[in-house]
Amino acid sequence: MNFKTILSVSALALLSAAAPVSKDVKTLKSECQAQKGLFINKSNNSDYVCLQPNFNEANLDNAACINVSEQIFCINPKITNIEECDRSSDDYVYEACLDRFNKISSIAYYPILSFSKKDEAKFAENKKKCVNNLGIYLEWDDDKKLNACLYPEFNFKSLDDEHCVTVTKIKENNIPLHGIKYCVVEDMTSIPACKKSHEHYNTNGCSRFLDAMASFQAMDISV
Secondary structure: OOOOOOHHHHHHHHHHOOOOOHHHHHHHHHHHOOOOOOOEEEEEEEEEEEEEEOOOOOOOOOOEEEEEEEEEEOHHHHHOOOOHHHHOOOOOHHHHHHHHHHHHHOOOOOEEEOOHHHHHHHHHHHHHHHHHHOOOOEEEEEEEEEEEEEEEEOOOOOOOOEEEEEEEEEOOOOOOOOOEEEEEEHOOOOOOHHHHOOOOOOHHHHHHHHHHHHHOEEEEEEE
16 A cells, blocks of 8 residues: 555645635635644535644644655644644644544645653553553664554453464563464554555555564564
């Protein structure tokens, strides 16, 4: 699967030409456009966001951003009413932000994995929880924000909606239980390609990520 898709100029024009909205939102739209942003709003949905290319007050560490045809766009937290898209908010959740964004926009994009120090603390907590539940916690050697937690298959009621793999020991003292499949725990995994509930789920892509991360712990992953 190719996550990178071509952005249609006509689609952008249609998205920005939304049906009449309230005066306050019209003002916000003007502010967004004055900053060379794209204001996205749908007549049957009260949510709105301002997407700005190379947003001068944002970077990948403090804003919710996406990749559109190889250009980075960030959501201006001052011109959106979606709290999950505001990284300064306690309600910030990147995937929830994208879910609500998808309901008001048909822009083709793929997500950018970027995390704050608060996220890093969460990763450390997830790692501890994962290991304490007999799970295997995988992370990229030099980039801890790429990570995944795998639980033994007996932790799941059904495997139908799970991405499961076989984990093989390379060294005798490695963690995997013999003959047991391990499945991705979505809420403790940062890679969209490994989440069956995510629009960017990709079996082969996930397996490549997992196998690469497992190699840092001298383990092999196979489907």
